[in-house]
Amino acid sequence: MWEQLIEDAPRFFSSWNLLFLGEALLNTLLLSYVGAALGFAIGFCLAIGRHPRLYGFGPVRVAATGYVETFRRIPFLVKLMCVFFAFQLSGAQASLFTIALVTVVLSAAAFAAEIARAGIESVPAPQWDAAEAMNFSRWRVLTRVVAPQSWRVVLPPLFGYAVGFIKSTSIASQIGVMEMTYAAKILNTRGFSALLCFGTILIVYFLICWPTKRFGERLEARLGRRAKA
Helix, strand or coil, X not given: CHHHHHHHHHHHCCHHHHHHHXXXXXXXXXXXXXXXXXXXXXXXXXXXXXXXCCCCCHHHHHHHHHXXXXXXXXXXXXXXXXXXXXXXXXXXXXXXXXXXXXXXXXXXXXXXXXXXXXXXXXXXXXXXXXHHHCCCCHHHHHHHHXXXXXXXXXXXXXXXXXXXXXHHHXXXXXXXXXXXXXXXXXXXXXXXXXXXXXXXXXXXXHHHHHHHHHHHHHHHHHHHHHHHC
């Protein structure tokens, strides 16, 4: 087996295959980072809309809570299929990549909203009362009181979920999105060893996820030092 792997390696890592894997890697990175960034931004807006002291309109709180509680409990593959068929039924023309990206955004928004809610609620009630007594606007309460303190609670699970979304993008291969897992399947069907194909993307996924996790840890440590200063 190892002799065959060594023999196939030069052919597997040909310039054409590397370009093919590079395109798949780019799609994986776009799905992961762009999808998670957009989803996290929407999630923070949902968390603000759910909090009665930041947003007082009841129907918005109910709608945001319903969205978060629903989408957090649906598996990623089911959400992907629902979005896929929703685009088909609506008649909207969208690429498979767009469908996968929308799914990542919807999923990331739900998880980020719950994480941000926990961060907002970690701020002690007396600090809310003091800010209101000083006649702070809701925006000023959020930016001057809540956000600086909640980041230490939000960042660890947020980056944990970001790494999870990087790995979840492999499920997009089920609808034919050209990402790393789908590229490995294609190369495997062309006669290359499964160990060589999937072993290669295993290493690539690690090289994506590990720096992301380390960046989150360093950012968390830096914010912790600033809070103590």
